[in-house]
Amino acid sequence: MLHKRMSRMDYFVEAILIFIGIIICICILYPILNIVAISLSADGPVLRNEVRLLPRGFTLKAYEEVIVNNGVLRALGNSIFISLVGCVCSVAATYFAAYPIACCEFPGKKIYNVFVLIPMWFQGGMIPAYICVQKLGLINSYWALILTALISSYNVLILSSFLRGIPKELLESARMDGASELRVMFQVVAPLAKASFATIALWVVAGHWNAYFGPLLYLTDSSKFTLQQVLREIVLEANALQYDLGTVRPGQPSVNLADQIRYAVLVVSMVPMLAVYPFVQKYFVKGVTLGAVKG
């Protein structure tokens, strides 16, 4: 159908569609680009509320302020640490949880399967989870975030339903050749499951990077704060016009500079995810589809 010759009517419809598409894109992009533009603008235009899509009086001052500000920089490091370590741990753990369900036969497999999936429908909830983390002594530790989010039953479901699609003969022949289970797992199956690892890795990284409520519960020491927490603090305190990041300097419109810094932090918090996702888009499209069909 797509390769049929287009009639004049079709060209007309296509033009309207493209027009609507452009409007949708503008609606989605404008609020984001506006933030980016303001973070790159000089004080004057921002104060006069003149900045739209492009920065006025281009300056990187706000970003310099962010870089020299220890709080933001430390939070950035914390977020990167949690996201990367959490991602590696989660993908490995999810693989260990999902592999036996999909590729092995062992007595008690059904019970194990149910055991892994129950938390998808019922959890202890906020307060019990908090008490347990507290009892384990993980309050104010990054491991509280990494460990509580280590395995998600949903991801196990996705991964195991993908692994089930790998031909059993492949595994059997490797086992016949005397390969150990770990060898089968890592040298035969893992290379075939790269796409679903990428999907889960993206979900976990995005989850950790963007998380706010988990850190709010488990990290109370401000030196341990993640970037999202610091951003929230800055926003709240800027609303109260109290945040003194890069201010208290005679002769400067201090409140206003804080405005740009706030946006600079906002941009820094958004950019990694937005930069990564177009490259993994095709994986997560597959993953979401699989998830919705199976889940």
Added chain:
Amino acid sequence: MKGREKVPRIPQKNLWKRIWRAKYIYLMILPVIVWFLLFQYWPMTWLSIAFFDYDLYQGLSGSVFVGLKNFVKFFTGLDFWRLIRNVLLMNLYALAVGFPMPIIFALFLNEFRTRKVKKFVQTVSFLPHFISMVAFVTIVTEFLSPSTGVLAQIFRFFGKEPIFFLGKAKYFRSIMVFSGVWQEMGYSAIIYLSALTAIDVNLYEAAMADGANRWKRLIHITLPGIMPTVVVMFILRVGSLINANFEKIFLFQNSMNLEVSEVIQTWVYKRGMIKYDYSLATAAGLFNGVVALVLVIMANRFSKRYSDSAGIW
């Protein structure tokens, strides 16, 4: 799951042999089981504090068993019906507006003949999904700001006085719902787009041979083609209703919209983590969890009845 052959019953002796043969597999899943016990099942046992008057310093052994007192307190409390009303109204509104939008968007994308434009629009539409909730709420707040926001400028352009949207409780639900469309429309459309690609191309060609125009093809082929997916997604959405958007609500909440923005989970957080009333908060949380479970089970029943392939389990 279906079509699995019936496994013949295996004598006991053989079972031990099989268990022994699978010892490495057990070793492999042992850490997984330990993790699940520690971080999923252990918290579930702590739900029992809903039946106690939990003492923060004495622990569970030093707490008094009070039976259903906390539940009675929660159900008869002044907040209960307000919470239920807020959860219901907010989610029904979100369902009415937020559910059809991705479908319409997917149909819209599907009509594109120029692949590159379609791809571009789609990629852009995913973007907001990857913005963190904190950043998202900041952007929306900025967008709606009565002094510098874009909406305020549009209002001024038409000679109207800008409104402080976030400061008025009556706008809260609309802000939640429409910002949700901005954030999730593209991402939610993925599933419908993949359902669209599964429609048999021959159907379209046959319809075109019969002289059906674009609109007729959309109504008679495309829509029926994705209908099963739509129904299943709708059921699943209803199933996850009670827990929807907690972080977003929490971040948008302020003293001016508390009357309409307080939902069960934000209430649990305040009771438990700020007022340290663990038992009452856990009772409310348990209620929330049970309702969510019932909804999911019901949703799954319905979606199974509707299409035999797409149950959750």
